[in-house]
Amino acid sequence: MAVTGVAANRLELLQIADAVAREKNIDKEIVVEAIEEAIQKGAKARYGAHHDIRAKIDVKTGELALTRHVTIVEDDWQPEDELEEFNDSAMVRLKDALKRDPEAVVGKEYVEELPPFEFGRVQTQMARQVVTGKVREAERANQYEEFKDRVGEIVNGTVKRVEYGNTIVDLGRGEGIMRRNDSIPREIFNIGDRIRTYIYDVRPEAKGPQVMLSRAHPGFMAKLFAQEVPEVYDGVIEIRAAARDPGSRAKMAVLSNDSSIDPVGACVGMRGSRVQAVVAELQGEKIDIIQWNPDEPTFIVNALAPAEVSKVVLDEEADRVEVVVPDEQLSLAIGRRGQNVRLASQLTGWQIDIITESQDSERRQKEFAERTALFQEALDVDEVIAQLLVTEGFATVEDLAWVEPYEISDIEGFDEETAEELQARARDFLEKQAAEQDAKRKALGVEDGVLEVPGVTLPMAVALGEGGVKTVEDLADLATDEIRGGYEIKGGERVKVPGVLESFNLAQEEAEMLILQARVAAGWIDASELPQPEPEPEYEEEEYAEGEYDADAVFADRGEETDQGAVDGDAEASDEAADEPENA
Incomplete structure (x- = not known):
């Protein structure tokens, strides 16, 4: 739109605001505010940027009020930042204001009406840029508000264009993008095709909100079932989990909240009618429907x-x-x-x-x-x-050495004397083994402080010494990959790099805690910085033993x-x- 001058017909400004608001589907007040800002900038370009000039349009009559404001400030007024300075065109100190106005107080404003003026070429271009920018910002904000709460919904749209495998979809009040890996393999769309997609994310970005679409997301399949199966839509049947290999095969776990309804049969439908409707939308993708437990x-x-x-x-x-x-x-x-x-x-x-x-x-x-x-x-x-x-x-020998004696004597053919003898031999073996390992640790030069680090056992200390880790500081300086082992690229190939404690099969969290404990012992961090363990939930006793079923x-x-x-x-x-x- 073009702003030709503030002397334009009153109704013309309102007509322009109405037309832009309808075209861009934004509030009329936003367009009016943009025009006001454009007129203010044009006026400052004419009268001087240092003036505090404000424009106000009456949204009912179209009447324009262009005014210059001067504000009374303290006598000892100081700028809040280095870039700000006293502006004698928009400010007046209290002592100077009192010379002309006995009722002057800090904060009072003097308002002067300015006459209408015609915009020149430069002011017109500036006004156009201001209004266009404001309208674009409002469009983006509207689009984000429109789609931010629709994550997880299926939407219908029209293919607008295809760029490098990414499909741009016109959603009516905005656009969405479906990247190559979010589409079903071997599925080709042409400009103008109608398409159903799943919104899995809406990201507010500088160039405008990005509505991320997908046809390969497991949620797309779940929502299709909600459209085809009334029990799923009503919540009688829940889809608890879904996994897909797009275009090939999928698995979906369902649960019924009504014992009289079979969740698998309801989703399959009479002679497979319901599931076949979903399969057709997913380009023949086979779907295994199983009961969640x-x-x-x-x-x-x-x-x-x-x-x-x-x-x-x-x-x-x-x-x-x-x-x-x-x-x-x-x-x-x-x-x-x-x-x-x-x-x-x-x-x-x-x-x-x-x-x-x-x-x-x-x-x-x-x-x-x-x-x-x-x-x-x-x-x-x-x-x-x-x-x-x-x-x-x-x-293990440890299991035998430290159990209650009756657990051994209860074995058929064993008695208490046999149990005591076996445990004595087991403990002697462990003591001898520990002595040998401790001697080996000392021979490797591993200091005693390493053993005092919580989580470090004697076999671990020996392994650390064999890996060149001999002090608490050496252990504290390690990374988890150096403890557990990992991979690195050498000569363009992915090569396995062993860890000093790889044979102990430590979990990632255990390796991290070992390093943190070493850093506490070394004085690098305080013990209060260690992550606190979560309280263990109370489980009912399982019916199967030793994790087997x-x-x-x-x-x-x-x-x-x-x-x-x-x-x-x-x-x-x-x-x-x-x-x-x-x-x-």
């Missing part, structure tokens, strides 16, 4: 469908789970290119390692033999006694639920069984 092992078993699971072993500290499957089910459990286990891992939030029953049996036999040999050597007993101890669950009962209760929940599951299962797994 609060029991983690059961949920993991369900998530790996259609593969059968023999046993689940949880490692809650590392958030990992080991799943044992029959040998003939390995290919099906892993899936084509690892797809099935990857999606199950995303769905459950657990890192899933899959092994076969034969591998599990072989590993157990190896562990049994190693522990038997350890007890034979440490306790100087025959193989039968060592095997009995391993069978009863003793894994037998899945037979789960599949007996589930019946044909897995087959019902998987779209084209039989065909896909046969395809995957034929494929060789790329990795286990």
Whole structure:
């Protein structure tokens, strides 16, 4: 728009403001304020930038008031910053004001009306820039307000343009961008195509709010089910988790809040009508619908469908789970290119390692033999006694040395005297081993202060010495990767770099705490800066022992639920069984 002069017809200013407000879908007051600011800048360019000139337009009559203001300040007025100085065109000291006005007080303003004037070429250009900038800012603010609360919604739009694989979508009151990796593979859009997308983020940026769109987000699939399945829309059925390999396969966990409604059957629909509508929108993406379960092992078993699971072993500290499957089910459990286990891992939030029953049996036999040999050597007993101890669950010499004696004497064939003798031999072995390790630590030059750092054991101190870490300061100066091991790029290749305590399998948090404790001991930081441990939640006693879970009962209760929940599951299962797994 162009502002030609403040002497323009009163109604013309209001008409201009109305037209711009309607065109840009912003408040009329914002446009009026922009025109006022433009007129103020034009007036300052004419009368002098040091004047305090203000313009005010009556939004009802269009009447323009152009005024110059002079404010009374203290006699000893001082600037608030170095860039500010006393402006005698807009300020007057109290002592000078009193000479002309006996009623003068600090803060009083003298207002002088200025006559209308015609804008020159420079003032007109300046006014146009001011109004355009203000209108653009208002548009951006409106767009952000329009979409900031719509994250998680499906919106309809029209493809506006495609740039380097990114699709710009016209959403009516704004634009959204769908990046290449947020679209379904092999899906091509042309300018003018109607498109349904999912808003997963709205970012306020300097160039305007960025509305981030996606068709590959798991939330897009969940919202499509909410549109197709009334029970999901009403909240009777909850979608608790979803994972997708866009354009190929997806898994979704559902839960019913009404015991009379089968959540899997409701989402599949009569003859698959409901799920097929979602599959069609997702370009034929196969969807496995499974029942969510609060029991983690059961949920993991369900998530790996259609593969059968023999046993689940949880490692809650590392958030990992080991799943044992029959040998003939390995290919099906892993899936084509690892797809099935990857999606199950995303769905459950657990890192899933899959092994076969034969591998599990072989590993157990190896562990049994190693522990038997350890007890034979440490306790100087025959193989039968060592095997009995391993069978009863003793894994290390420490376990045997410090348990209550009755736990040994209760073993069939053992008595109290035998228990005392075995524990005495175990403690003698540990003392001898500790003495040897301590001597080795001293020979390596590891100072005693390292052992005093909380979390450092004698074997760790030896390992630190072998890695060149000999003082508390050396330990405090390490990074977590230097303790746990990591990777670095050498000659363009990713190379494994071992850590000094890598054999102890420390978690990231444990390694970080070890370094922080060393820094406290070295006096680098105060103990109050250490992170405080969170209180442990109270858990009910689990029905399965030692983290193991037998899945037979789960599949007996589930019946044909897995087959019902998987779209084209039989065909896909046969395809995957034929494929060789790329990795286990």
